[in-house]
Amino acid sequence: MEEQEYTKAFDITIWKRLIPILKVYKGAFAGMIVFNSLTAVMDILIPLFQGYAIRAFITKDTLQGLVPFIVAYVIVLLIQFGCVTAFGRNSMFIEMNFGRDMRRDLFHHLQNLSFSYYNVTPVGFILSRVMNDTNRIAGMIAWQVPDILWALVYVGGTFLAMLLLNWKLAILVLLVVPAIAILTWKFQDKILHWNRIVRRTNSRLTGAFNEGITGAKTIKTLSTEERSTADFESLTGEMYHAAVKAERLNAVFIPMVLFASSLAVAIVLLRGGYMVLDQALEIATLSVFCTYAVGIFEPIQMTASSIAEFISLQASIERVTGLLDEVPTVIDTPAVIEKYGDAFHPKRENWEPIRGEIEFRDVTFRYPDGGENVLEHFNLKIPAGTTVAIVGETGAGKSTLVNLACRFFEPTEGQILVDGRDYRERSQLWLHSNIGYVLQNPHLFSGSIRDNIRYGRLDATEEEIMAAAKAVSADLVAAKLDQGWDSDVGEEGDRLSTGEKQLISFARAVLADPRIFVLDEATSSIDTQTEQYIQNAIDHLLRDRTSFLIAHRLSTIRKADLILVVRDGKIVERGTHLELLRKRGYYHDLYTKQFAEESAARVLGN
């Protein structure tokens, strides 16, 4: 998957968006400034002990005062120890809390976003914003900022010390600094650019691995192993060149900075040496000065890199705030929220009971990302308790009606009435709490079988859960597993077969006891026994509920009171099974084909 690249110039307004979340941690930031400044000061003080040792003991040829010297030295080291510890704790505290807050806000926001967003945004994109970008922002703010802070204090302090020791020499050292800064600035852009290319190539490599593995059967049968390997090798070749190029830039840049700093050392030695010869400088001072001059350049170079990298953080901030700025397309009006509450604070006491009558009144609809109307002036009244089957080929757009009825999308024009009232007059949660949904590829959450069924009604008792499971034979799934109801179903339920997952999701729907039931039937073949359980479960669920079946099997279709036939996104036929067959139209065609498949399957015993 390739992420969009942001190459925009520095833009302060993007950064300002962080302020409200950062404000919460004012105290910790104050701590950050204090601890880092102190650490930097200690780092400046420590080399002074060396010079002092030369001046006070070596040149005077005495050890008098060595003990107080050691004591002072140890005290400074202990203060430094304290500061570094405090700084580490503090930064980790900021990183984790700040990251946690951003993730919390994003996740909360995502629960409100509409399906129009989820339909066009791959899960990987959302996930990388919620996890990677937030981690990156929090990490940089918590660790890079203090690094930069430390470097500024350290470099500034060292200069001050150098100026105090000998201002003439200090000015000479200063001359090299702008050169390094410019060098860094120039190189960093290019280095970042190439690093980005390397990252992108790397994700293409992962994609190629994925394709080579999932497509192995096809590659074998086509006997194109050599070509596919050659393609892969040209990609690894690209990677090689990009990575070497990126590193070559680094390899030029870092030694150049190092050399610039040694230039400063040479100048100090030369000029300082003359000053010693002229008796204008003590030897010990020169010695300390050299140490400073050597020590100052690494922080400068690192700061320059840090700042450049820090600026690249803008892209992550943009991605996170971009997600936060995404507006849900299906929203409850303030008046509705006032009366019925929102998704997180429902006012259930005001909720009317639902009967389940649904009416499409003059509905025109087009998907937010599509140009064409898929429904035009569509009218349909579904009395409570009716079973509606929607049939058509894969990809024909069978879920549109369900999406509208469930208010995952709202009509572009016209209205949809539930129990005679426009559903926009009630909250989404009110409607959703009355819907049971079983997906084609049933979605389970990691956790136990019991937890997954309970998802249908969180306050259900153990007995109710068992009863719901029994009603749809989901208890058999639990019975087969080592830990019964407590067995973990794995991530997204991947330890269970599709059929088993389906039974669990039926139990979940039964427990919810919804007035409206939606079934997206599986196309994949399921063994005969499970298939029978599933058919029974469907019968159980259809009873007394308004149901939408996105159906693939004739047995399911025949159960419907009304059949809608979808082709190329539009409803082309509607009626009962017999009416549609007599028409000898598209439904007849679909039916005959399906009939042939199923009859053969039946005769063949599965």
Place this chain on the structure above:
Amino acid sequence: METQPKLPWRDKLGLILRCLQGNIQFMIATVLCSCGGMLFHSFTPQVIGFTVDSVLDSKAPDLPAVLLNLLPVDRMRENPAGALWTAAAAVLVLELLYCILAYFGRVTMAKASEGFMRKLRNTLYAHIEHLPFAWHTAHSTGDVIQRCTSDVEVIRQFVCHNFTEVVRTLFLIVLYLTLMLQKNLAVSWVCILFMPIVGLSSGLFYRGIGSRFEAADRAEGELTACAQENFTGVRVVRAFGREAFEVERFNQKNERFSNLWIKLGNLLSVYWASGTLLTALQVMAVIIAGTVQCVSGNLTVGGFTILVTYGSGLAWPVRSLGRVLSDMSKAGVSLDRVGAILNAPEEQDDPEAQDMALQGDIVFQNVSFGYGSQKVLEDVSFTIPAGSTFAILGGTGSGKSTLVHLLDRLYDLSEGQGSITIGGTDIRKIRRKCLRRQVGLVLQEPFLFSKSIRDNIAATRPEAAKEELRSAAVAAAVDEAIADLPQGYDTVVGERGVTLSGGQKQRVAIARMLLQNTPIMVFDDSLSAVDAETDAKIRSALQDRVKGATVILISHRVNTLMQADRILVLDSGKVSDIGTHAELISRPGIYRDIYDIQMSADDRRLLEEGGEA
């Protein structure tokens, strides 16, 4: 997680060396450059010390032999003013050499490390492509990818970075200690005594904290999984109105993850601080010992400066050595995981296997086959005459796909499992490549590559002319659909917004096979997602194109089956019946039952009444 078989260290080494081939000179160059660079860099304080001590002051020069020979020591001492220029120049020359070597060191390191990666990735990929199909069905894609990406990265880190770092650090320790020992024995010993404390404390800490890192990583994994499940399951969450519950659950995991890291941070910050403290104490000890030595007249000021410089130069590398060594133990596990893939045997052709044109009848003779303990085919025998159309009817699990897998040698029959021959030659005596190139196969759920549709169709014959390509697409009844796509034949499959329906994919795959132009063609239920009209259209186009080819059709539709010259009915892995359409409907059996339901006029009426068949 499954237990990972351990790779003998000899194999680990072999694997590393194999991938280092052609890059080993870069590795050596890296080590040489970085050691050489360090040598020059270590001379700088010597020159400065000499200048301060023996030029500006009047102490006896105390330089390593190399520098004594290189520098005009006597002349410098006679003329201090001029000597300063010489010293400054010497510093610059030494540092320039150091920088040049640093540049080459970095570049060769990148070449070694990237070259190693390229080789390892290529080896892995090519190996995976040549592993038997059985291996692929036995391993999950996610796990294999993880091994090819994360584990490979860990190995690279170990081989290229950790290894050179260790060599470099050891060299540095030896170099600095030699230089220090030359200056003053006592001070050097103070420094040496500190080294194991600094190194060990770091290594032990990382070892001890490992489990906490793992716990935090797991918590992050759980948090990620929780978020991912929510996003992929958004329909379920919304349909049950569980937003508040989800937020609660996410917050809990979010909180746990953050708190684990904050706790870890408390330990880490003590570790960092104690690291700083230990190294600073080491420097302090050197300073104090040096001072005492100076005052007792065993050391000069210049010598003192040099000792302090080297002493501090040693502190951090020794500390990181401890961490690196503990990191390296992780690489062993990754080597095991990657080695397991590379040790799996590739598909091997019989040494006597040869290339040949596939002509003649295809004969299945007493074929029995199963996966593990599960039997799939039992004593299946039949003949497909060359140039005929042969149909197979069978339910799920009847073994019809296995027949195809065996014919294409995705699985091989072992001794005693019967034989498959083409034109009298056992297919195990034909090279797999040669066989597969001549057997065209369209699967029920075909796999298209994320390349352009053109490249997909031309997968086996990239040189095919445009007209040929289009005529294959026309025959597969997919040309119009492709032309309707915004970028036509250049549309990349699977890119954002472009999704082909199941039927379209099947038809692209059919076009791909038609272009392959093979003497044997297999349609494994590959028109299932195509409507009846298109189905008929494709079949009539095929009849014109596949003249002379042997065609094998697998289907449930009598309409399709009855076109075949002979029909095999497969039931639970056994041949239930075989014959022409006319023969099969003339006698009772599965085929006639299906035919009756699907074709008879009576049932048409039944159909219209909507009753059960």
